[in-house]
Amino acid sequence: MNDRDRRNSPRVTRSICGLMDDGQTCCLIVNSINDGVFVVSRDRRIEGFFNQAAERLTGFRVEEAVGRACYDVLRCSLCQTECPVDLVFQKGEVVRDRPAKIISRDHREVPVCISLSPIKDDRERVIAAVEVVRDCSVEEDLRRVLHDSYHFGEVVSKNPLMQEILELLPVVAESHSTVLIQGESGTGKSMLARIIHQLSSRRAGPFVKLNCGAIPDPLLESELFGYRKGAFTDARKDKPGRLQAADGGTLFLDEVGCMSAALQVKLLRFLEERAYVPLGGTEPVFADVRIVAASNVDLEQQVAAGSFRADLFYRLNVIGLRLPTLAERREDIPLLARHILRKYNAVSGKNIRCFSEQALSLLMNYDFPGNVRELENIVEHACVLCPGPTIEVKHLPMDLVTKVRGRRRERPEPSPLASSEERTIRWVLRKVQGSRVKAAHELGISRATLWRKMKRYGIS
Amino acid sequence: MICSTPSPEHGFLRVAIPSFGPNVAPHFSTAQEILIYVVHKGRVRIRIPLSVAQEPPPQKLRKVLALGIQVLVCGGIEERTRAVLERRGVRVLSNRTGPVADILNRMAAATEPTGPPIANS
Numbered sequence: 001m002n003d004r005d006r007r008n009s010p011r012v013t014r015s016i017c018g019l020m021d022d023g024q025t026c027c028l029i030v031n032s033i034n035d036g037v038f039v040v041s042r043d044r045r046i047e048g049f050f051n052q053a054a055e056r057l058t059g060f061r062v063e064e065a066v067g068r069a070c071y072d073v074l075r076c077s078l079c080q081t082e083c084p085v086d087l088v089f090q091k092g093e094v095v096r097d098r099p100a101k102i103i104s105r106d107h108r109e110v111p112v113c114i115s116l117s118p119i120k121d122d123r124e125r126v127i128a129a130v131e132v133v134r135d136c137s138v139e140e141d142l143r144r145v146l147h148d149s150y151h152f153g154e155v156v157s158k159n160p161l162m163q164e165i166l167e168l169l170p171v172v173a174e175s176h177s178t179v180l181i182q183g184e185s186g187t188g189k190s191m192l193a194r195i196i197h198q199l200s201s202r203r204a205g206p207f208v209k210l211n212c213g214a215i216p217d218p219l220l221e222s223e224l225f226g227y228r229k230g231a232f233t234d235a236r237k238d239k240p241g242r243l244q245a246a247d248g249g250t251l252f253l254d255e256v257g258c259m260s261a262a263l264q265v266k267l268l269r270f271l272e273e274r275a276y277v278p279l280g281g282t283e284p285v286f287a288d289v290r291i292v293a294a295s296n297v298d299l300e301q302q303v304a305a306g307s308f309r310a311d312l313f314y315r316l317n318v319i320g321l322r323l324p325t326l327a328e329r330r331e332d333i334p335l336l337a338r339h340i341l342r343k344y345n346a347v348s349g350k351n352i353r354c355f356s357e358q359a360l361s362l363l364m365n366y367d368f369p370g371n372v373r374e375l376e377n378i379v380e381h382a383c384v385l386c387p388g389p390t391i392e393v394k395h396l397p398m399d400l401v402t403k404v405r406g407r408r409r410e411r412p413e414p415s416p417l418a419s420s421e422e423r424t425i426r427w428v429l430r431k432v433q434g435s436r437v438k439a440a441h442e443l444g445i446s447r448a449t450l451w452r453k454m455k456r457y458g459i460s
Numbered sequence: 461m462i463c464s465t466p467s468p469e470h471g472f473l474r475v476a477i478p479s480f481g482p483n484v485a486p487h488f489s490t491a492q493e494i495l496i497y498v499v500h501k502g503r504v505r506i507r508i509p510l511s512v513a514q515e516p517p518p519q520k521l522r523k524v525l526a527l528g529i530q531v532l533v534c535g536g537i538e539e540r541t542r543a544v545l546e547r548r549g550v551r552v553l554s555n556r557t558g559p560v561a562d563i564l565n566r567m568a569a570a571t572e573p574t575g576p577p578i579a580n581s
Contacts, residue, residue: 075536103536170518
């Protein structure tokens with residue numbers, strides 16, 4: 001008897017059935033499963049049970065879910081197009097691991113895998129289906145981290161300026177125009193470029209990235225345009241450039257402000273003619289490439305200073321996006337911190353749930369000169385040091401804690417109003433030779449109020 | 461065109477309900493049809509079904525905004541979509557289920573001068 005037969009042996013089955021006859025045991029078993037489990041009847045209503053994992057996934061309690069249409073509870077991306085429940089009832093087939101996205105009661109999009117098995121009567125008619133919904137958020141996060149890909153839906157921001165940008169992003173992506181993304185280092189320019197590519201009709205094509213600031217200028221030209229055999233001493237064969245590699249897709253030119261004047265001219269010519277001549281070549285090569293450029297320095301200022309060509313700037317800045325710094329979108333810090341925490345959990349296999357109030361307050365009071373990238377490093381640092389479920393202040397980098405606490409200790413600048421009040425009180429007190437009764441009378445306030453104000457401003 | 465004449469100033473309420481058969485669609489982004497209603501003084505004055513089966517979610521969103529919809533009644537809706545609509549002044553009544561007709565009757569009653577207020581999501 002093999003393992004499978006032993007598992008399905010009549011004696012084992014009988015004892016399980018005995019347990020299952022006991023309603024409480026059955027509930028215990030179903031509730032101990034980490035996947036959402038429920039039964040859907042022929043009229044698509046949830047019947048019988050709806051386990052605790054299903055409650056957690058959907059946000060609906062069992063008493064709310066049972067008796068309701070499954071599509072009203074699950075709100076799955078497949079419900080209205082290729083409903084797997086239909087398949088089970090029509091063909092009596094088992095559906096396994098169908099990827100989908102559901103919308104929880106609190107409007108969260110949750111990636112899931114749905115499996116369904118038919119429940120048949122004695123005459124082999126499907127009378128109901130058992131639906132198992134597995135939360136795939138962790139796998140999805142891990143996949144994104146591994147592939148360094150970003151999903152439009154994962155960029156969450158409460159900041160009005162960011163919301164404006166995100167709202168426009170699908171329109172920007174649909175067009176074929178050149179995009180210039182400006183913003184400080186670490187604000188997410190590269191991520192935005194990827195999202196633009198993924199939302200565009202070129203998504204099936206390549207996304208090629210070239211950091212113009214990381215490669216010396218003579219190499220940058222051959223890297224961008226490629227070279228022909230014999231172009232220079234070591235050019236033993238033709239080498240395609242990044243433009244050719246990005247044919248049919250998007251070329252992301254990071255730190256475009258670092259390009260030399262000569263290369264700027266070549267790039268401008270490509271943008272105008274959609275053709276370029278590789279190093280050592282004579283014939284122009286055409287490439288269907290959308291250029292998305294980014295700069296962490298203000299290109300307009302560079303144009304004014306004469307270090308960047310105005311005509312290239314206008315060619316690149318057909319669609320201009322300027323990303324705010326993290327300090328300008330402080331309201332997003334808790335959201336981003338939690339998002340980074342989730343990503344780190346997926347990669348490290350840890351289960352850190354949240355930040356303590358004090359830790360979050362410290363993060364909120366920090367200026368983040370390195371923007372989101374610095375926040376990522378801080379959260380990663382905290383995750384490494386945190387052994388439990390909550391990140392505390394002691395897990396944050398020491399220099400961050402010192403900086404924020406040091407700034408808090410500094411006496412805040414008095415407001416102009418308070419400062420003028422203090423000056424007036426001092427002046428009146430001098431005038432009445434320090435008599436508090438006379439000063440209070442002169443100021444039109446009670447002695448007690450004057451005393452409180454004198455105490456507040458440190459007037460003796 | 462419903463955009464041209466009825467306006468909120470004249471007591472017209474422009475409502476969009478993504479539908480799934482006779483019921484409210486469970487998922488806004490994958491809805492195959494959006495029903496547009498203009499309600500005035502307790503009655504549905506105009507009903508236009510919009511087929512959006514072939515349209516991606518951003519296109520659906522743009523349609524709702526372009527039609528000057530004041531209230532969107534839906535089942536599940538992603539947070540971002542909801543935020544965009546609300547920022548543009550569209551009232552989103554989410555997590556709604558059941559027959560479109562019932563919901564619409566309640567909304568129509570709310571547009572009557574003495575009618576009950578529309579419940580929030």
